[in-house]
Amino acid sequence: MLACLRAHRPPFRALQNPFPFQSARYPMVKTRRASALASSTEDEQFERPTKKVKLEKTAVVEAAIVEIGVVEEKETKKAPKRLRKPKATTNIDPSTFLERIASPWKVGAHVSAAGGVENAVTNAAAIGANAFALFVKSQRKWNAPPLKQENIDAFKARMKEYGYTGDVVLPHGNYLVNLGNPDAEKREKSYDCFLDELKRCEQLGLKLFNFHPGSTVGGTTTAHSLSLIADCINRAHKETHFVITVLENMAGAGNVIGGEFSHLADIIAQVEDKSRVGVCMDTCHTFAAGYDIRTKETWDGTMSEFDSIIGLKYLRGMHLNDSKAELGTRKDRHENVGLGCLGLSAFQHILNDERTQGIPMILETPSFERPVDVWGKEIEILQRISRTQERLKLQVKDGVAPLVEVVQEVRAAVKAAEAASGKEKKGTKPKAAIKKVQKGKERVMVNEDENIDEDNGMSAPSAGTSKKTRKPPTAKKAPVKKKKMESEDESDLTEYDEEDA
Ligand SMILES: [Zn+2]
Ligand SMILES: [Zn+2]
Numbered sequence: 001m002l003a004c005l006r007a008h009r010p011p012f013r014a015l016q017n018p019f020p021f022q023s024a025r026y027p028m029v030k031t032r033r034a035s036a037l038a039s040s041t042e043d044e045q046f047e048r049p050t051k052k053v054k055l056e057k058t059a060v061v062e063a064a065i066v067e068i069g070v071v072e073e074k075e076t077k078k079a080p081k082r083l084r085k086p087k088a089t090t091n092i093d094p095s096t097f098l099e100r101i102a103s104p105w106k107v108g109a110h111v112s113a114a115g116g117v118e119n120a121v122t123n124a125a126a127i128g129a130n131a132f133a134l135f136v137k138s139q140r141k142w143n144a145p146p147l148k149q150e151n152i153d154a155f156k157a158r159m160k161e162y163g164y165t166g167d168v169v170l171p172h173g174n175y176l177v178n179l180g181n182p183d184a185e186k187r188e189k190s191y192d193c194f195l196d197e198l199k200r201c202e203q204l205g206l207k208l209f210n211f212h213p214g215s216t217v218g219g220t221t222t223a224h225s226l227s228l229i230a231d232c233i234n235r236a237h238k239e240t241h242f243v244i245t246v247l248e249n250m251a252g253a254g255n256v257i258g259g260e261f262s263h264l265a266d267i268i269a270q271v272e273d274k275s276r277v278g279v280c281m282d283t284c285h286t287f288a289a290g291y292d293i294r295t296k297e298t299w300d301g302t303m304s305e306f307d308s309i310i311g312l313k314y315l316r317g318m319h320l321n322d323s324k325a326e327l328g329t330r331k332d333r334h335e336n337v338g339l340g341c342l343g344l345s346a347f348q349h350i351l352n353d354e355r356t357q358g359i360p361m362i363l364e365t366p367s368f369e370r371p372v373d374v375w376g377k378e379i380e381i382l383q384r385i386s387r388t389q390e391r392l393k394l395q396v397k398d399g400v401a402p403l404v405e406v407v408q409e410v411r412a413a414v415k416a417a418e419a420a421s422g423k424e425k426k427g428t429k430p431k432a433a434i435k436k437v438q439k440g441k442e443r444v445m446v447n448e449d450e451n452i453d454e455d456n457g458m459s460a461p462s463a464g465t466s467k468k469t470r471k472p473p474t475a476k477k478a479p480v481k482k483k484k485m486e487s488e489d490e491s492d493l494t495e496y497d498e499e500d501a
Pocket of ligand 2: 332
């Protein structure tokens with residue numbers, strides 16, 4: 001039976017027929033088709049028995065701190081060359097991939113491109129994603145070797161094989177880039193990096209490129225920074241062919257540009273080729289910046305504001321993140337969908353709004369190194385609530401109770417992943433080995449926060465999560481010269497490993 005399934009189930013088939021199997025092997029299909037009121041058996045499928053283990057995330061966090069130290073050294077001195085690590089994602093077994101639901105809402109996640117950009121495609125397919133994001137080069141380094149032709153070819157081949165088109169992929173820009181920096185030399189360095197990333201997108205046949213607009217670094221006015229950003233975009237458009245530059249809205253702490261819709265509108269107004277500029281709305285950032293989206297009414301209100309200030313035609317993508325921080329706090333703290341201040345009902349409105357159809361909608365939530373378990377579950381649930389809203393309304397008078405049950409599935413998946421992730425690290429590897437492996441970016445997903453690089457003024461991922469951590473000895477020896485900001489941290493999760501790519 002298994003062999004039969006494998007032989008007869010090329011991944012693209014699954015796209016054409018979203019429900020090819022109804023068997024115990026594919027319980028998710030059954031779940032999705034079943035009523036949104038999950039039965040107890042369905043709950044059992046997703047709620048692994050977990051001991052209440054104190055979550056052990058410090059190792060990962062420490063490694064992230066170490067890694068920042070390494071990055072800084074590389075930028076300034078020249079760190080000793082790291083050992084090559086083994087390639088990730090070598091064994092592809094499509095029979096283990098989660099079912100991908102045919103839907104007008106293209107939900108996916110920011111997946112790992114470790115081991116080569118082509119691996120992002122299979123990592124997306126594995127979690128049942130209809131869209132995905134990736135880094136097209138290291139997100140924390142200025143320079144990276146060019147993409148190899150073999151990786152480009154493999155990427156394109158897999159895109160075709162797994163049925164993804166260039167407009168459902170939303171690459172995420174480097175964290176160091178600040179096109180709004182008033183310092184001409186630093187801005188030029190950012191521009192070069194930005195342009196390189198745009199060219200990589202075009203090499204890969206990708207139509208969109210999402211990036212953080214920039215920061216004034218406290219050295220100029222917002223208006224001036226906005227025009228500097230627009231200038232860079234105009235230059236880049238002339239040096240590239242088709243890729244659309246997508247401005248991400250931000251939580252808007254400190255000097256960061258993009259917390260107000262008007263910032264993005266002002267940039268767009270100064271962009272010459274308006275067919276090649278767009279906006280990505282991050283739900284967490286939107287909320288943290290003070291735009292409420294928790295109810296149908298507030299979501300519609302925020303969308304109206306977006307439309308009148310920016311224009312809905314510029315909406316080219318979304319980041320689907322719940323928020324650990326409250327409305328208007330300007331703190332960028334991503335949370336798994338349904339488990340934060342937004343709540344699952346916010347996503348229900350978004351996933352039933354025709355205006356968000358067809359654009360990549362990307363999860364940047366913590367996956368605890370279990371993308372299939374966590375993001376797979378989040379994607380499945382988002383698709384489920386987008387299709388069953390009417391039924392939910394019918395079954396419970398206020399339409400809320402079923403969502404509570406659905407949220408429990410997310411919570412269970414997250415808890416299990418956290419526990420498994422922590423247990424694995426504690427149980428199977430000595431601490432030193434963990435660090436070494438993680439320093440080499442073997443870990444696939446880490447909940448990273450962004451800090452502001454004082455020097456550059458832009459957010460860069462750092463070790464500080466909102467959870468308590470302690471610094472490893474290496475961090476003490478080489479203190480990280482980054483100011484811990486109140487916000488603009490981001491769970492943009494995934495590694496890109498240019499050494500292997
Ligand atoms: Zn971002
Ligand atoms: Zn964020």
